[in-house]
Amino acid sequence: MAGLSRPLETELTFPVRTYDIDFAGIVSNIVYVRWLEDLRVRMLERFYPIEPLLARGEGPLLARTEIEYLRPVRFGSTVRGIMWAAGHGRAVFDLQADFEVAGETVARARQRGVFVHYGRMQVMPLPKELRSQMESAPASSRQQGG
Known part of the structure; x- marks a missing residue:
């Protein structure tokens, strides 16, 4: 993962398996999810272990996922x-992802999430520790409010 430079940047490789393929012989859209x-x-394992949050009944919740399939x-x-x-x-976070094959981008994705108290299903501010790690996001891409 040398050369990773964006806030919380995380990389994984995924070999395409037989169960990832749809009837047309290509990776099914749901596999990207x-x-x-x-x-x-x-990303959470590396930068903000979730176990302490879960012990308090708190954690992340996805609000939106968008995927642009290019190839x-x-x-x-x-x-x-x-x-x-x-x-x-204050209370939302945005993630972005690229999927590449042989250096060519084949899909792009964006997700928005919040942290909630699971028992009350109440949105809470982003945890301070996680927020500070996200501070290196370019100012133009930071979401205001929320």
Whole structure:
């Protein structure tokens, strides 16, 4: 993962498996959602372990996922996924991800989430420790308010 430079940047590789393929012989759109989940979980493991939050009944909740599919991916390919913090507000965070095959971007994704108290399902401010790690996001990409 040398050379990673964006806030919370995380990278994983995903070999395309037979169960990732749809009837047309390409990676099913839903597989990208699973890969986004894998990237987000890895990001939290690396930068902000979630166990202490869960012990308090708090944690992240996704509000939106958008994926732009640029090129089909076929069985036998290895997909490189890169995710990073694209911005944040007081209570929201934005993540961005690119998926590449052989250096070519095949899909782009964006996710928005919040942290909540699970028992009350009440939105809470981003944890201070996580917010400080996201502070290196370019000012133009930071979300205001929220």
